Amino acid sequence: MYKLLDVVAPYKRHYKNLFPICAKYGIDSLSVEQKTASTKDNMNKRLIDSFSVAFVRDQEAKRMVSLVMVKNDAKNARLLKWTLENYGYPSFRKIATTGNNDVFMPMLIFWSYMWIGVPEYYSYFKNTSLKYVKSGECSPREYATMIDHEHENNYGILYGEYFGDFLDTLKSNRNRRSIGLKSRDFKIKKISK
Numbered sequence: 001m002y003k004l005l006d007v008v009a010p011y012k013r014h015y016k017n018l019f020p021i022c023a024k025y026g027i028d029s030l031s032v033e034q035k036t037a038s039t040k041d042n043m044n045k046r047l048i049d050s051f052s053v054a055f056v057r058d059q060e061a062k063r064m065v066s067l068v069m070v071k072n073d074a075k076n077a078r079l080l081k082w083t084l085e086n087y088g089y090p091s092f093r094k095i096a097t098t099g100n101n102d103v104f105m106p107m108l109i110f111w112s113y114m115w116i117g118v119p120e121y122y123s124y125f126k127n128t129s130l131k132y133v134k135s136g137e138c139s140p141r142e143y144a145t146m147i148d149h150e151h152e153n154n155y156g157i158l159y160g161e162y163f164g165d166f167l168d169t170l171k172s173n174r175n176r177r178s179i180g181l182k183s184r185d186f187k188i189k190k191i192s193k
Contacts, residue, residue: 001025005035044094047087052099054079058110070116077118080110080125089132111142115150122150133179140179160184 001022008015015036019029057072083090090107099105111129115122126147132138144159151158159181160172173183 001027047090047095048099051095051105052103055103055105073113073116074118077114077121081121084128089137091137108142108145111146112149114146140181
């Protein structure tokens with residue numbers, strides 16, 4: 001049960017759903033809270049602080065003002081590159097899913113903008129994050145979303161995580177399986193003339 005608590009600890013207050021199960025095994029709610037608190041205490045505070053700021057910055061002006069968005073994406077891309085070089089992948093085990101002041105920190109969304117801010121970092125992010133997909137720290141969905149978002153207008157969608165106009169479903173499913181994603185049953189839309 002304690003291993004399960006370690007897994008659930010980064011997800012805000014979801015550990016409270018485990019109270020009845022833990023009680024069945026003789027673990028009281030106070031012990032559950034202490035265990036999850038100690039797991040959170042072992043997370044990287046510096047990264048949590050940095051990414052809390054980055055996620056607020058990411059949503060500034062609701063991503064509606066182009067100049068603000070590009071400037072903020074560039075700052076966030078530099079933070080991500082620095083993090084990868086110094087601490088490795090900022091997985092939910094390192095920074096949780098909720099930062100300071102209850103800032104929601106979904107890496108899936110964060111990764112999808114990484115090719116915009118500093119395009120010259122794209123190949124670095126692509127290669128480095130693929131290594132973390134193989135090690136299990138980065139989810140295949142996070143990786144696929146970043147790649148698809150960048151490829152949408154240029155080369156066609158590779159994984160089918162970020163939908164666009166250019167999607168080869170057979171190739172997409174083959175690519176999905178290559179990084180550990182399940183094949184997807186894509187719905188083909190009939191285009192009327």
